[in-house]
Amino acid sequence: MSAAPILITGGAQRLGRHCAERLVDDGHPVIVSYRRERPELEALRRRGIVTLRADFATEAGILDFIARLKGETRSLRAIVHNASDWAPDSRDEQAGATFERLFRVHMLAPYLINLHCRELLEACGEPQRDIVHMTDYVAQKGSKKHAAYAATKAGLENLTLSFAAMYAPEIQVNAIAPALIMLGEDDDEAYAEQARAKSAMAMVPGPGVIYQSLRYLLDNRYVTGITLPVDGGRHLR
Template identity: 30%
Template structure:
C-alpha cells in the first residue's frame, strides 16, 4: 500500500520542493494551499509527469481559520483512507522587532507558525494509528535575533512542541524538525543575496534546498530518530 503525506504550504518554495522530492520517492500527496490555487494546480500536473502512478489531491485551507485547520486531517484521511506523514511547512515570515510588533502581527505568526501545526499534530495523533511528523522550524531557534521577533518566537515554540509531542506520542509517532537557514532568496532577491549571507557562516556556502531534502529522507529512513532537529544552515546556528 502506498504511503500518504500531507504537506502544508505545498505550492511554493520549500513546500514545493518537498512535494517533488516525495513524489519521486513514490509517495501519494495531499497538497495543502491557501491562496496559491494556480501554483498548486501546476504543481499537481508536474507531479504527474514525475510519477504518473501517484495520487495527488489539492486541499484548500486557511491556517488562520481554526475550523479549517481542525478539519484538514480528517478531510485528507477521508480521501486517501489514511495518512503516514505530516510535514508542517507553511509559515508566515514578517519583519518587526518586539517594539514594532502589533498584536495582530503577533497573533498571525503564532496562529500559522505554531497553533496550526499544534492542531494538525493533535488531529493526526487522534485520527491515525501511527506516523511521522516533520516540523519546519528555523535556524533562529538557537538565537535571540529580534528583527523578525514574532516569527522567531513562533518557530521557537514549534521546536518545543516537536520535543514535547515526540515524548507524548511515542512510540506510535516519531516527531522531528528541520531548521533551514537562508536556503532560498526572499521575494525580490537573487542568489547574490544568499551568497552574501553565507559569507558570515562557517561553511561560507549557501545551504540551498538539497540539505533540507536530504534531512527529510534521513528522518524518514531512520526509524530510531525522534525529538531531534537537523540544521540546514551552513553552520549558522553555531555562531
C-alpha cells in the first residue's frame, strides 16, 4: 500500500466523503479539500484524514490551495477531482458570474492542480499514479436548467483526454461520469420514483458504485483517457 496520500477535492460530503472513508478503510492516507466548515469534517479528522480548506471560485484561491497542499505533502498517489457546484442557470445580471464560477470550479481548478501537482504524483514512487475527473452524465446530454454546469463538466471531460495524452505513460488520467447516484435530504418518494424511471436499471444505487468505479481505475495499470459512465443505462431510455 502506498504511503503517499490520495487527494479528493470536495471531499467533505456525499460522494467525496464516501470515497474518502472507503479509501481509509482500505489503508490509504487521504487528503480532502472542503469549501466551508461543516460538522462532518470533524468525523473525517478523527479518522486521520487531512482536511484543507479551498476556494476554487477564484484563481487566487486555487493557487493558494496548491501552495498549502505542497506544504502538507511531498507526494500524491492520486488526485480525484470531485469538487463541484450544482448551480442552476441565471437569466439576470449574474448569469456571466455564475458561468465563470462554474468554469473555475470544474475546469480551471483541475487544470491548474494537474499542472502544478504533477511533481507530487511523480514523487510517489509507485508504479501507478492516477488523476480522476468526476464529470457528469449531462456532459453528453446537455441540460435545460443547468447549461453552464453541463458545459463546464463537458470541458472537464475533454481535459481528461488532453492530460491523458500529456502525462502518459507515467500518470493515468481518466474520468467517471455519474448520473443520479444519491438522493438529497429533501427529496421525497415522488422525486425518487421519477429518478429511478430515468435509467434502465430503475434504481438509485448509492455511493458504493462510485467507489467501485474509482477503485477500478486506481487498480488498473492499462486504462487511460477514458470516461467511465455510471448512469444505470440512461442512454437506453
